[in-house]
Amino acid sequence: MSNQPADQEQVFERRKSGIGVRMTLIYSLIYAGFVALSVFRPESMGARAVLGLNLAVAYGLGLIVIAIVFALVYNHLCRVPPTGGRREPEGE
Numbered sequence: 001m002s003n004q005p006a007d008q009e010q011v012f013e014r015r016k017s018g019i020g021v022r023m024t025l026i027y028s029l030i031y032a033g034f035v036a037l038s039v040f041r042p043e044s045m046g047a048r049a050v051l052g053l054n055l056a057v058a059y060g061l062g063l064i065v066i067a068i069v070f071a072l073v074y075n076h077l078c079r080v081p082p083t084g085g086r087r088e089p090e091g092e
Contacts (some may be wrong), residue, residue, distance in 0.1 A: 016078045
């Protein structure tokens, strides 16, 4: 007998892992930009950016918003297998 459901589960888990790694790398690059500005151009962090907020606060809030958006996107992409099939609950 074929162990197809287990194979599909492994493919699904690899897909989720790949999505998570890519999102982590993207977020790390954005965060590295924040750190680089803070280290190499600290005077720029005090400049007015958006809605009267300085760049440091606006960038920090942006990082928080991006993290929340990434979490929602990850949840949406990973809640069902890519085949569109329904996952069986554990233990059945």
